[in-house]
Amino acid sequence: MIEIKNLHKTYGSGPKAVTALKGIDLSIEQGMYGLLGPNGAGKTTLMRILAGIVHASAGSVWVNGNDMKTDQGRRQVKAQLGYLPQELGLYPDLTARQFVDYMAILKGVDDPQLRKKRVQAVLEMVSLLDVADRKIKGYSGGMKRRVGIAQALVNNPRILIVDEPTAGLDPEERIRFRNLLVELAAKRFVLLSTHIVGDIGQTCRNMTVLSKGEVRYQGNPAELTQLAKDHVWTITSPDGAKPNAGLTIVSMQHMPEGVNYRVVGADVGRYPQAVQEQPSLEDGYVWLMK
Amino acid sequence: MSRLNYTFQAFQKDHFWLPVAVMGLFMLITLLMTGDRQYSVVRAFLGFTLPLLAGGLSAYTFLEDSALELQFATKRPAWKMIAERLGLVLFVIVFVSLTFQLFIQLLGVSLSPLGNVFQRQLVWFVPCLTTLVLGGAVSLMARNSNGGMAAVGGLWIIQILLRGWFAREPVWRNVLLFYGVMDPLGQPRILNQITLTVFSLLLLVAAHTLLKKQERYI
Numbered sequence: 001m002i003e004i005k006n007l008h009k010t011y012g013s014g015p016k017a018v019t020a021l022k023g024i025d026l027s028i029e030q031g032m033y034g035l036l037g038p039n040g041a042g043k044t045t046l047m048r049i050l051a052g053i054v055h056a057s058a059g060s061v062w063v064n065g066n067d068m069k070t071d072q073g074r075r076q077v078k079a080q081l082g083y084l085p086q087e088l089g090l091y092p093d094l095t096a097r098q099f100v101d102y103m104a105i106l107k108g109v110d111d112p113q114l115r116k117k118r119v120q121a122v123l124e125m126v127s128l129l130d131v132a133d134r135k136i137k138g139y140s141g142g143m144k145r146r147v148g149i150a151q152a153l154v155n156n157p158r159i160l161i162v163d164e165p166t167a168g169l170d171p172e173e174r175i176r177f178r179n180l181l182v183e184l185a186a187k188r189f190v191l192l193s194t195h196i197v198g199d200i201g202q203t204c205r206n207m208t209v210l211s212k213g214e215v216r217y218q219g220n221p222a223e224l225t226q227l228a229k230d231h232v233w234t235i236t237s238p239d240g241a242k243p244n245a246g247l248t249i250v251s252m253q254h255m256p257e258g259v260n261y262r263v264v265g266a267d268v269g270r271y272p273q274a275v276q277e278q279p280s281l282e283d284g285y286v287w288l289m290k
Numbered sequence: 291m292s293r294l295n296y297t298f299q300a301f302q303k304d305h306f307w308l309p310v311a312v313m314g315l316f317m318l319i320t321l322l323m324t325g326d327r328q329y330s331v332v333r334a335f336l337g338f339t340l341p342l343l344a345g346g347l348s349a350y351t352f353l354e355d356s357a358l359e360l361q362f363a364t365k366r367p368a369w370k371m372i373a374e375r376l377g378l379v380l381f382v383i384v385f386v387s388l389t390f391q392l393f394i395q396l397l398g399v400s401l402s403p404l405g406n407v408f409q410r411q412l413v414w415f416v417p418c419l420t421t422l423v424l425g426g427a428v429s430l431m432a433r434n435s436n437g438g439m440a441a442v443g444g445l446w447i448i449q450i451l452l453r454g455w456f457a458r459e460p461v462w463r464n465v466l467l468f469y470g471v472m473d474p475l476g477q478p479r480i481l482n483q484i485t486l487t488v489f490s491l492l493l494l495v496a497a498h499t500l501l502k503k504q505e506r507y508i
Binding site for chain 1: 360
């Protein structure tokens with residue numbers, strides 16, 4: 001169980017101080033949990049606090065019974081942690097196998113036989129076995145991301161924190177990785193932070209939307225979707241003119257009869273041709289953030 | 291052992307070649323010199339150049355790590371990271387120094403003006419230890435590797451230029467990095483070496499305290 005109460009985080013002090021989190025309250029059960037929000041919402045700061053890298057300015061964070069305020073608590077959490085940061089740095093002169101092996105050593109997987117098995121298994125999970133002995137500097141962006149995923153899993157973590165894990169992956173890899181996360185979540189805490197609304201909708205039972213350091217929504221993706229009920233429309237504009245400022249355009253498509261705009265908004269009175277649509281999770285998110 | 295091997299391969303391999311190249315240069319210069327001049331080159335390398343190399347390398351050993359956030363997410367305590375990183379730089383410096391001394395012995399240059407075998411090791415080891423920890427600690431304090439290098443380089447240049455004044459002042463000579471090599475057999479060198487060692491230990495404690503504040507570096 002992860003318990004966060006009245007969590008505040010401020011970077012710096014005085015007039016230059018930046019508040020990243022303002023009184024966050026969260027309770028996260030085992031399983032897959034999604035964290036959604038725009039850039040600068042505080043997602044990465046929250047992930048780093050849960051990973052024991054950043055200290056909270058105020059409030060309390062308990063992870064699996066460990067108080068993250070104490071050195072001892074942070075060390076205990078790190079011992080059971082798999083972490084994939086948003087800005088992933090690797091060592092280009094090592095091979096994927098060496099890198100994952102190195103991370104396993106740092107994570108305390110001391111038995112060489114066990115380590116060898118784990119490294120082999122995670123490289124297979126992320127489909128890097130055939131190139132595992134090539135230096136990382138020759139890898140594509142997606143392959144590097146998969147090395148990052150492999151290192152996060154190598155110690156068979158109880159808590160998995162992944163920040164934008166599918167960035168740079170091709171659609172097939174993305175689906176495979178999403179499924180892998182769901183499998184892992186059966187016996188673990190998996191925290192997924194992402195900009196990609198679809199990734200959360202497909203995988204998470206519960207989620208939180210953060211904005212400007214505050215919780216804007218807590219619940220399940222289906223309820224978030226329902227927030228936009230009766231507020232999603234398709235408007236066809238023969239001359240291509242965009243719907244007015246009160247509506248948020250979610251998508252647009254050029255058709256022979258004009259431009260189809262999918263919009264989210266309260267009032268479409270000016271557009272009698274508007275056709276009501278079933279909301280998606282993305283619509284729910286857009287409606288929430290309006 | 292594999293951990294140190296990986297740490298070395300991952301981002302400290304380049305650190306090895308710079309001191310080796312400088313050592314090669316000094317070996318060449320020694321070969322080209324004769325008589326007392328050979329001893330002067332040896333003194334310049336061991337007592338003056340090695341401390342600058344040690345400090346310079348250590349300034350870049352913590353923050354120029356592309357996977358620093360991943361390293362911080364492991365349970366490894368800060369003191370282990372410090373021991374590993376500074377230890378590797380020290381290992382390279384010790385290797386270079388001993389190789390150079392072996393070469394000098396083979397050339398037949400006498401190092402006896404620097405004292406007995408133990409004393410002549412202290413002449414370079416103590417100032418190297420000081421600059422090594424200084425470079426690492428200041429880079430952490432400034433959250434910038436160049437800051438660490440600037441501190442080491444600045445101190446080195448000031449002390450080189452004012453070494454005569456430092457050596458004459460009974461108090462200030464205790465913090466002169468080069469006092470040991472300037473007066474290798476004099477009694478005051480002992481207090482100088484003790485002071486520099488204590489200073490290094492204090493900086494080591496500071497570096498440890500700073501490295502525990504991981505969020506400063508990501």
